[in-house]
Amino acid sequence: MELRAAAERGESPPDRRGRVELDFEQLLLALCSQANGDVHLDLAELDGVELAEVVVLMRACDNLAPEHRLVLHNAPESVRRLVALFEVTPGPLLI
Amino acid sequence: MFLVDDHEIVRRGVADLLDGEPAITIVGEASSVAEASIRIPATEPDVAVLDVRLPDGSGVELCRDLRSRLPRLRCLMLTSFADDEALFDAVMAGAAGFVLKQVLGADLVSAVLRVGAGESLIDARTTAALIARIRRDRERRDPLGALSDQEKVVLELVGQGLTNRQIAERMFLAEKTVKNYVSHLLAKLGMQRRTQAAVLAAELHEQERQV
Numbered sequence: 001m002e003l004r005a006a007a008e009r010g011e012s013p014p015d016r017r018g019r020v021e022l023d024f025e026q027l028l029l030a031l032c033s034q035a036n037g038d039v040h041l042d043l044a045e046l047d048g049v050e051l052a053e054v055v056v057l058m059r060a061c062d063n064l065a066p067e068h069r070l071v072l073h074n075a076p077e078s079v080r081r082l083v084a085l086f087e088v089t090p091g092p093l094l095i
Numbered sequence: 096m097f098l099v100d101d102h103e104i105v106r107r108g109v110a111d112l113l114d115g116e117p118a119i120t121i122v123g124e125a126s127s128v129a130e131a132s133i134r135i136p137a138t139e140p141d142v143a144v145l146d147v148r149l150p151d152g153s154g155v156e157l158c159r160d161l162r163s164r165l166p167r168l169r170c171l172m173l174t175s176f177a178d179d180e181a182l183f184d185a186v187m188a189g190a191a192g193f194v195l196k197q198v199l200g201a202d203l204v205s206a207v208l209r210v211g212a213g214e215s216l217i218d219a220r221t222t223a224a225l226i227a228r229i230r231r232d233r234e235r236r237d238p239l240g241a242l243s244d245q246e247k248v249v250l251e252l253v254g255q256g257l258t259n260r261q262i263a264e265r266m267f268l269a270e271k272t273v274k275n276y277v278s279h280l281l282a283k284l285g286m287q288r289r290t291q292a293a294v295l296a297a298e299l300h301e302q303e304r305q306v
Contacts, residue, residue, distance in 0.1 A: 024183065024229045024232055027182075027186055028225065028229070031186050031215060032215075034186075034189070036213040036215075037209075037215065038209075038215075040216035041217055041222045042216075042217070042218055042219035043219070046222070046226055047227070050230065052233060056229055074219065
């Protein structure tokens with residue numbers, strides 16, 4: 001992953017026009033891949049969620065080391081239902 | 096931990112709050128990038144709490160510089176508002192946490208303890224901004240991602256040059272319903288005119304043909 005490699009080098013990858021391309025999905029994955037422990041996200045102010053965004057959260061779980069968890073605080077009921085559909089082990093911890 | 100913020104009142108407030116937590120010891124404070132660059136390596140804290148905006152530079156750049164010199168240092172970024180681009184820069188600079196100054200209280204104590212224990216975190220408002228940004232990114236990559244299935248069919252038929260009446264006959268709908276679909280899809284695509292939607296449909300067809 002270009003962005004992940006760039007993050008490990010402490011820099012942002014330029015796009016073809018030479019400026020930084022902000023891809024926030026990759027950013028979340030990079031945050032998890034460079035974590036040395038659990039990653040906590042507070043969903044208290046989430047304004048609705050779509051399946052595609054829950055898929056991104058599940059992919060973020062895959063980028064964590066096996067001993068670490070994605071911890072979702074204040075997850076709304078819609079997120080809880082969608083996360084349950086995936087039956088991923090270990091999936092995010094909902095608290 | 097070490098605290099960097101140019102407002103003394105913020106430093107005092109944070110210090111008072113964290114002083115009550117036995118697991119946290121404040122080893123120093125600084126009000127600028129220049130001061131922090133010298134004092135943090137000298138005091139060797141486990142965690143540096145850094146204001147994103149400092150009078151002589153960026154807290155994010157300070158984080159990047161400190162992490163390159165002190166790889167074991169964990170940086171918790173403090174910011175006044177949920178700025179998704181500052182979050183992006185902070186994560187790229189190796190920050191472990193990103194919290195709004197408004198969380199001052201038990202949540203800040205918990206954030207410092209978590210970052211000190213090697214964990215990472217993003218506060219509620221910034222997480223919401225991050226998820227919204229991911230949604231916008233996806234919609235930008237897929238220009239039709241925001242359209243319903245019916246609206247996609249209508250767009251396809253608009254692209255073929257059909258009138259609302261012809262589309263209504265083709266889809267077994269009332270002409271007024273088709274008119275509503277067209278209005279909605281134009282609004283979702285950020286367009287004003289039907290011909291713009293027709294051009295987009297033609298361009299998407301051309302892209303599909305080239306794949």
